[in-house]
Amino acid sequence: MLVKDQIAKHMKTRMISVMQLADMVGVSEQSVRYWLSGRNxxxxxxLPALEAALQAQIDLREGTPSAEGRALGEVESVARDLELTRQILMLPPGPREGIVALVSALARG
Structure with a gap:
């Protein structure tokens, strides 16, 4: 859930206004409005004052892949690499050697 949606949800649940939340957290009302709009x-x-005011935990990691998602992406990448390697190995010797030389040169920088 987006940070702005988390804040709005907990404000609604606790019946806290923008002005009240700003006072509780020690920020301007404009800051809270920016949070709610997603601008900031x-x-x-x-965060500690915000979570205390809302009596809830706020997850600031929106949009970052989870460890599980990163692991799945890595597995998919390895599978693509293996398939590409298999296809290169099936090429006739001339083109295959050319690709191997190119990849080796790129790897050296």
Whole structure:
């Protein structure tokens, strides 16, 4: 869930206004409005006060892949590499050697 949606949800649940949340967290009302619009996100230094005011945990990691998602992406990448290697090995010797030389040159920088 997006940070802005998390904040809005907990504000609604706790019936906290923009002005009240700003006072509780120690920021301007404009800052809270920016959080709610998605223009800005709360800084880590405001997070403890924000979570205390909302009596909820706010996850600032929106949009970052989970460890599981990264692992799956790595597995898919390895599978693509293996398939490409298999296809290169099936080429006749001349083109295959040319590709191997090119890849070796690229790997050396």
């Amino acid at each position: 996100r709360p800084s880590r230094r405001h």
